[in-house]
Amino acid sequence: MRIACPHCGERGSEEFSFLGAAGLARPAPDAPADAWHEYVYQRDNPAGSYSELWHHLSGCRRWLVVTRDTRTHAIASVVDA
Amino acid sequence: MTYSLFSLAREALRGHTGWKPAWRDAAPKPDYDVLIVGGGGHGLATAYYLAKEHGITNVAVLEKSYIGSGNAGRNTTIIRSNYLLPGNERFYEKSMQLWEGLEQDLNYNAMVSQRGVLNLFHSDAQRDQYARRGNSMRLHGVDAELLDAEQVRAMYPFLDFANARFPIRGGLLQRRGGTARHDAVAWGFARGADRRGVDIVQNCEVTGIGVTNGRVTGVQTSRGPILAKKIGLVCAGNSSRVAAMAGLRLPIESHVLQAFVSEGIKPLIDGVVTFGAGHFYVSQSDKGGLVFGGDIDGYNSYAQRGSLPVVEDVMEGGMALMPMIGRLRVLRQWGGIMDMSMDGSPIIDRTPIEGLYLNAGWCYGGFKATPGSGWCFAHTIAKDEAHFVNSAYRLDRFATGALLDERGAGATPNLH
Numbered sequence: 313m314r315i316a317c318p319h320c321g322e323r324g325s326e327e328f329s330f331l332g333a334a335g336l337a338r339p340a341p342d343a344p345a346d347a348w349h350e351y352v353y354q355r356d357n358p359a360g361s362y363s364e365l366w367h368h369l370s371g372c373r374r375w376l377v378v379t380r381d382t383r384t385h386a387i388a389s390v391v392d393a
Numbered sequence: 394m395t396y397s398l399f400s401l402a403r404e405a406l407r408g409h410t411g412w413k414p415a416w417r418d419a420a421p422k423p424d425y426d427v428l429i430v431g432g433g434g435h436g437l438a439t440a441y442y443l444a445k446e447h448g449i450t451n452v453a454v455l456e457k458s459y460i461g462s463g464n465a466g467r468n469t470t471i472i473r474s475n476y477l478l479p480g481n482e483r484f485y486e487k488s489m490q491l492w493e494g495l496e497q498d499l500n501y502n503a504m505v506s507q508r509g510v511l512n513l514f515h516s517d518a519q520r521d522q523y524a525r526r527g528n529s530m531r532l533h534g535v536d537a538e539l540l541d542a543e544q545v546r547a548m549y550p551f552l553d554f555a556n557a558r559f560p561i562r563g564g565l566l567q568r569r570g571g572t573a574r575h576d577a578v579a580w581g582f583a584r585g586a587d588r589r590g591v592d593i594v595q596n597c598e599v600t601g602i603g604v605t606n607g608r609v610t611g612v613q614t615s616r617g618p619i620l621a622k623k624i625g626l627v628c629a630g631n632s633s634r635v636a637a638m639a640g641l642r643l644p645i646e647s648h649v650l651q652a653f654v655s656e657g658i659k660p661l662i663d664g665v666v667t668f669g670a671g672h673f674y675v676s677q678s679d680k681g682g683l684v685f686g687g688d689i690d691g692y693n694s695y696a697q698r699g700s701l702p703v704v705e706d707v708m709e710g711g712m713a714l715m716p717m718i719g720r721l722r723v724l725r726q727w728g729g730i731m732d733m734s735m736d737g738s739p740i741i742d743r744t745p746i747e748g749l750y751l752n753a754g755w756c757y758g759g760f761k762a763t764p765g766s767g768w769c770f771a772h773t774i775a776k777d778e779a780h781f782v783n784s785a786y787r788l789d790r791f792a793t794g795a796l797l798d799e800r801g802a803g804a805t806p807n808l809h
Contacts, residue, residue, distance in 0.1 A: 313700050324702070325692075325700065325702060326702035330691050330692040332646065332693075345792065346792070349791060349792045350642075352735075352791075353644040353735045353791040353792075354642045354643070354644055354791075355633070355642070355643070355644070355645065355646055356633070356637075356642065357633035357634075357643070357645060357646050357647055357693065358633075358634075359631075359634055359647075359695040362693055364692070364693065380692075382647070382693045382694050382695045382696070383695045383696055384696060385694065385696055385700075
């Protein structure tokens, strides 16, 4: 799999590290335990389009949001996080 | 038909014309007491133990493809019960005990072979950690032996003991561990369940789960609606998708894990060996191919195929452990979709919806759990409560904090 970094161009996925779902809203520190449980553990895990955080660790070291189809690994967009 | 020396001799004399299919390819009935969604090893085992242990036979197993077409046919066939945490060890040891009597119980040759599982360690600190795990196993009445480097050398002289970075200092051996024939496990449970009246319905994809007033009513499928009082979800990598049909969100991500088989060679490795300094493990199949694998690819995937960086990583692990493996050619490589739970341990529990039960989160360790998972899930469905053996595998442990963090890898699937 190759990821088109907006700063470095198309690079092999081994240059990046994967964090997981993008766009999770971090609850306020005093939010109820349920909100923290949702944020830390629960995931949508779709078969299809998925927005996820990748870190270009061996490149520009920017955090990126990659929108990728989990059934085909085809990447629709890569933007700065 | 019961398999025996007598039936084999009779069929040999008849030119093998009298063998019957091992199970019926059933059409779905309009309603059942229990529906099992997912016809893999765990689902078929659940149906088998529902019938055998609890007398519940008005059961159907719904499989979207053919039985054993998912991870049941894609794993590396290792069985073991060498866990540290009490919540895990009692479960995996129950599963191991079921493996030990499985073939007589099923009247089916699952080729269970207790050839030993050896986990190598490469430093003093790792030795201490493995000794602790071995002691924990022995406190649970499970066999474990701590071997030094010379004892390991006597078993596997070809390993790279003097590796500059990761010299082999010894290993933790469970002699009762080993391998089994993965397809035969699915077929044996299917036959056993079928002989007790369970319907095995193939090419029947569940497309919706009916819930009324917080209680399940049945499912919609590609072969029409089916009513049921209780529904058990055993969908491995597709657990999140199927649970979402009932409005549930799970602490699971689906990741791809690859495995490999080399060309067939003469007998070389008579047990299972795992590399302790990277993620690599190897055994030899009865056909002679080395069966090996490593880590997950590390990003969400439903594609049942992996990528090259992880192939390279697995091969590097193999070369560090046993350099002779570099002379072999890889015959086949494949990927399976793992239901990676957030603490690395499985879930066998009720759900907030009445009559809906969940068996998921096996990460990449589901095969060895097959009989134990089915046995516990059948108990949970039949009695509406967990057995002591699976009482740690609660769905709400992520909310309560009672995590089962066996490998100390934290709450992210990509670290396991």
